[in-house]
Amino acid sequence: xxxxxxxxxxxxxxxxxxxxxxxxxxxxxxxxxxxxxxxxxxxxxxxxxxxxxxxxxxxxxxxxxxxxxxxxxxxxxxxxxxxxxxxxxxxxxxxxxxxxxxxxxxxxxxxxxxxxxxxxxxxxxxxxxxxxxxxxxxxxxxxxxxxxxxxxxxxxxxxxxxxxxxxxxxxxxxxxxxxxxxxxxxxxxxxxxxxxxxxxxxxxxxxxxxxxxxxxxxxxxxxxxxxxxxxxxxxxxxxxxxxxxxxxxxxxxxxxxxxxxxxxxxxxxxxxxxxxxxxxxxxxxxx
Amino acid sequence: xxxxxxxxxxxxxxxxxxxxxxxxxxxxxxxxxxxxxxxxxxxxxxxxxxxxxxxxxxxxxxxxxxxxxxxxxxxxxxxxxxxxxxxxxxxxxxxxxxxxxxxxxxxxxxxxxxxxxxxxxxxxxxxxxxxxxxxxxxxxxxxxxxxxxxxxxxxxxxxxxxxxxxxxxxxxxxxxxxxxxxxxxxxxxxxxxxxxxxxxxxxxxxxxxxxxxxxxxxxxxxxxxxxxxxxxxxxxxxxxxxxxxxxxxxxxxxxxxxxxxxxxxxxxxxxxxxxxxxxxxxxxxxxxxxxxxxx
Ligand SMILES: Nc1ncnc2c1ncn2[C@@H]1O[C@H](COP(=O)(O)OP(=O)(O)OP(=O)(O)O)[C@@H](O)[C@H]1O
Ligand SMILES: Nc1ncnc2c1ncn2[C@@H]1O[C@H](COP(=O)(O)OP(=O)(O)OP(=O)(O)O)[C@@H](O)[C@H]1O
Ligand SMILES: [Mg+2]
Ligand SMILES: [Mg+2]
Numbered sequence: 001x002x003x004x005x006x007x008x009x010x011x012x013x014x015x016x017x018x019x020x021x022x023x024x025x026x027x028x029x030x031x032x033x034x035x036x037x038x039x040x041x042x043x044x045x046x047x048x049x050x051x052x053x054x055x056x057x058x059x060x061x062x063x064x065x066x067x068x069x070x071x072x073x074x075x076x077x078x079x080x081x082x083x084x085x086x087x088x089x090x091x092x093x094x095x096x097x098x099x100x101x102x103x104x105x106x107x108x109x110x111x112x113x114x115x116x117x118x119x120x121x122x123x124x125x126x127x128x129x130x131x132x133x134x135x136x137x138x139x140x141x142x143x144x145x146x147x148x149x150x151x152x153x154x155x156x157x158x159x160x161x162x163x164x165x166x167x168x169x170x171x172x173x174x175x176x177x178x179x180x181x182x183x184x185x186x187x188x189x190x191x192x193x194x195x196x197x198x199x200x201x202x203x204x205x206x207x208x209x210x211x212x213x214x215x216x217x218x219x220x221x222x223x224x225x226x227x228x229x230x231x232x233x234x235x236x237x238x239x240x241x242x243x244x245x246x247x248x249x250x251x252x253x254x255x256x257x258x259x260x261x262x263x264x265x266x267x268x269x270x271x272x273x274x275x276x277x278x279x280x281x282x283x284x285x286x287x
Numbered sequence: 288x289x290x291x292x293x294x295x296x297x298x299x300x301x302x303x304x305x306x307x308x309x310x311x312x313x314x315x316x317x318x319x320x321x322x323x324x325x326x327x328x329x330x331x332x333x334x335x336x337x338x339x340x341x342x343x344x345x346x347x348x349x350x351x352x353x354x355x356x357x358x359x360x361x362x363x364x365x366x367x368x369x370x371x372x373x374x375x376x377x378x379x380x381x382x383x384x385x386x387x388x389x390x391x392x393x394x395x396x397x398x399x400x401x402x403x404x405x406x407x408x409x410x411x412x413x414x415x416x417x418x419x420x421x422x423x424x425x426x427x428x429x430x431x432x433x434x435x436x437x438x439x440x441x442x443x444x445x446x447x448x449x450x451x452x453x454x455x456x457x458x459x460x461x462x463x464x465x466x467x468x469x470x471x472x473x474x475x476x477x478x479x480x481x482x483x484x485x486x487x488x489x490x491x492x493x494x495x496x497x498x499x500x501x502x503x504x505x506x507x508x509x510x511x512x513x514x515x516x517x518x519x520x521x522x523x524x525x526x527x528x529x530x531x532x533x534x535x536x537x538x539x540x541x542x543x544x545x546x547x548x549x550x551x552x553x554x555x556x557x558x559x560x561x562x563x564x565x566x567x568x569x570x571x572x573x574x575x576x577x578x579x580x581x582x
Contacts, residue, residue, distance in 0.1 A: 034393075034434040066471050067443025068427065116442040116469065117385040168344065172382045172465070173328025195442060198468045199382070201327040201498035202543035206556045228443075228471035231545030258547075272472040274479075274501035276544045278528045282505050283480050 019054035019090075020190060020222040021078065026051040026087035026097075028070075028077055047073050049246040050087070055190075055239075060216055060223040062233035062254065064269070065243030071226045072116055074243070075192040078224060079111040080104060091190070109139040112188040116195045116226075118175040122167040128153075129163030132182045139186060152185035155215075157207050173200045180208065184215060194226045209236055230269055234258050242266050289358065290315035291492045292339070292460055297352030299334060299343065299516075308334050308347060310517040310572060316460070316509075319490040321482065323503040323524065325540060326513030327557075332496045333382055334516075336462045339494070340379050341369055356460070374405045378453035382464040382496075384445040388437040395433035398452045406456055420451035425477050442469040450478060457489050464496045479506050500544040504528050512537045515569045535561050 029044040036042035047070050055061045063071050076082040078089065080096055089097040096107060115121040122131055132149050141148065150160050156177040167175055176199055183191055193212070197205045209232065215221045227233055233240055233254065240257055242250040242265065250263045261267045274282065292315060299309040309331050316322040324332050337343050339354055341361070354361045356376060361369055378401070381387040388397060398420065399413035408416070414433075421429035424447040437445055446469045453461055467475040483506065485491045495507060503510055503524060510527055512520040512534060520527075520534035527533050528541070539557040 032431075034431065034439075064471070067447070067469070067474055068441045072441060117383060119383040120385040169346070171329040172333065195469060199465055199498075201325075201330075202500070202540060202545065203557045204328045205498075205545070206543060228469075229545065230472070231547040234547060235545065268473055269471065270547065272476045273547045274472070274476070274499070274505045275546060275548065276500040276504050276528065276541050278504050278525055283476075283483055 018057050020057040020092060021055040021224075022088075022090040023051055023053050023078075024088045024090075026074075026077060026089065027085045028073060028082060029085050047246050048077065048084075051248055053241055053248060053251055055222060055224060057222055058216060058220055059238045060212065060225050060236055062237035062240040063224055063226045063243065064228060064230065064233055064240060066265070067228075069243040070246045071243055072194050075113060075194050075224060075226055079113045079190070079192050080107065081113065109135075109141075109186050110189040111192075112183040112186060112190070113192040114179045114183045114194060114196050118172070118179050118199075119167060122175060122178060124167055126166070127163065128158075128165055128167070128170075128178055131167075131178060132163075132185050135182060136185055141186065148185055152181040155184055155211060156181035157204070157211070173204050176200060177204075177208070180211075187219060188221070190222050190224075192224045192226065195228070197232060198227060198229060205232065212236065228269075230258065230273060289355070290317045291357055292316040292494065293353075293355040294335070294339070295353045295355070297335070297338060297354065298350045299331075299338060299347050300350055302346055302348050305347075307350075307573075307576070308516050309338070310515070310569075310576075312352070312513075312516070312518055314511045314518060314521060316492045316494055318459070318492050319486055320509060321486060321493045321495050321507045323507035323510040324494060324496045324513060325498060325500065325503060325510060325537075328498075330513040331516040332513055333464055335513075336379065336464050336494065336496060339373075339462060340377065341366070341373060342379075374401075376458060377460040377462060378456060378458040380449050380453045380461065380463040380466045384442065384449050384469070385437060387449060388445060390437050392436070393433070394435055394437065394440070394448055398433075398448065398455060401452065402456055416455050417451070420455045421448070423454070423481055424448075424451045425474055426451075443471065443474065446470060447474070447478070450481075454481070454485060457485070458491070459489075460492045460494070461485075462494045462496075465498070466495075467497075467499075467502065475502070482506060500541045510537075512540070514565050517569060517572065519565065519568075536565055 026048055027050050028048040029046045031042040032045045033042055065071050077084050084097050087097060088095045129149055132152055133145060136145060136148055153160055153162060158177050158181060176196055180196060197208050216223060225237055237254050240254045241248055244265050250257060250266055261270060295313050297309055297312040298307060300307045326332055349362060359372055395417060398417040402408045402413040402416060403410060418429050421432055426432050426444060426447055450466055467478055497503060507524045510524050511518050514536060520537050522532050527537055539561045543555050543557060
């Protein structure tokens with residue numbers, strides 16, 4: 001069956017049932033401070049240009065797209081680290097796009113983000129134990145604090161001894177797992193994971209992916225999984241959104257989209273994946 | 288003839304009698320060779336890069352071994368002379384782009400710094416070169432990026448800025464630590480092509496740290512496989528991927544590589560019997576080393 005043309009993201013009747021998150025007309029622009037004229041307001045850069053999509057409850061939705069297309073920015077809007085310039089973000093039916101103050105503070109625990117640059121999101125002067133304990137205390141989850149911390153470390157496959165170390169004493173992949181431990185310790189309802197496995201070796205990737213699958217199945221977690229690794233997305237995500245230049249060019253069920261990509265960009269992505277085989281011509285082939 | 292980079296019996300341990308993080312590591316990289324360094328998280332890949340660059344953390348110490356760069360024995364040199372030599376001949380693409388960039392300075396200056404300070408170029412020539420390099424790494428708006436601060440760029444843009452900065456001065460050796468992890472596959476392919484071009488045009492040698500066996504197959508001539516700080520296998524990529532000369536652990540890493548074409552078979556964890564054999568080897572190694580040091 002032919003699918004809808006790429007420029008018309010599927011919505012309406014094709015929207016997945018029972019979404020935890022529904023996004024309508026989401027826009028974000030930021031002032032371009034580097035191009036600020038001597039007088040008056042700086043020009044604004046449009047980063048997200050009107051996005052419509054839904055994230056079904058209890059699933060993992062993949063977000064793919066070229067570098068600079070707006071994936072991290074979208075993730076930050078979804079957990080409300082950024083306030084959208086326009087549009088709605090319905091979280092369990094409630095519009096959180098414009099929420100501020102106490103209303104937003106109450107949401108923090110439920111909406112977590114695991115960041116793309118692990119080192120910069122971890123306070124270098126705090127030991128790992130404190131880094132994980134901090135958000136728990138802020139959110140009043142102080143009963144069984146140490147158990148929560150050691151459970152989170154264990155879930156993220158870090159040794160309990162990691163609690164006593166500083167971020168710079170860990171390898172890149174170990175730091176990435178600290179970010180995961182910190183987020184899951186809060187038992188949030190929704191997590192945005194931004195490129196969290198791309199820096200990891202395959203066996204750690206496999207462990208983390210199994211862990212995420214388990215968290216979704218056992219804790220009813222819903223997740224947006226930002227990644228450029230189509231193989232991982234295909235394995236992990238039931239639905240996928242393809243971004244290009246701040247717009248959605250394709251969205252739907254992963255199986256359908258990857259079986260027959262409708263948009264040329266999705267096809268290009270698929271064809272540029274290096275398979276673990278020697279192939280002298282691969283580099284020369286365009287794409 | 289000796290290789291451009293030679294590491295011989297390098298042993299690094301946590302200070303004050305701590306465990307070894309690198310165990311008698313030997314590997315060499317010829318001019319015009321891209322040498323892959325693979326292994327699980329925590330195996331010591333970045334530690335090798337840092338040892339070459341003279342950037343080892345204070346908490347660790349080199350207890351044995353030699354690192355020779357174009358014949359010069361780095362560990363025997365005075366720090367200042369060593370820094371100068373490394374600065375002139377090598378460039379590093381570090382693993383964590385955000386921490387590698389100064390948050391308070393514009394990107395342009397951070398690329399041109401090395402060209403001006405180490406190579407003595409004038410500012411105009413350096414800026415032109417920076418713009419060219421941003422083009423080469425397929426940054427769309429080089430002018431905006433030159434003026435931007437690191438936090439105004441996406442993760443993949445920051446990573447490409449570091450690649451551009453490393454390539455700008457056409458160093459003889461590049462140590463690239465997971466340089467394409469934040470890039471989508473189309474950009475990654477363009478970067479790999481750029482590396483191959485550098486290799487042909489300037490005979491650049493490269494130590495390429497990665498966990499992606501797909502990338503290794505496409506860009507590396509030789510590969511070293513690291514486990515718990517020990518080189519378990521070194522050999523040609525061709526022999527490794529054809530199965531002619533391989534190692535059970537290397538085979539397991541290849542089998543574990545996510546494959547878009549066969550999703551159901553991919554991301555298999557390394558089998559327990561493989562890691563058990565490796566752990567036994569490491570334990571035996573520790574016992575022998577402990578005995579040697581007691582004697
Ligand atoms: N400053 C430090 N102090 C103590 N231990 C350290 C320090 N830096 C790294 N380590 C330890 O040294 C080992 C090797 O670290 P390294 O960063 O080289 O790993 P890696 O192979 O690069 O892993 P990854 O793929 O996760 O980046 C790890 O076990 C790590 O915890
Ligand atoms: N604070 C900011 N000020 C100005 N521009 C910004 C800011 N943050 C992001 N941008 C711009 O917004 C665009 C989208 O960035 P974003 O980080 O969302 O991309 P991404 O899809 O996550 O890319 P990557 O895959 O490289 O991480 C980029 O062009 C970036 O330069
Ligand atoms: Mg990003
Ligand atoms: Mg590393």
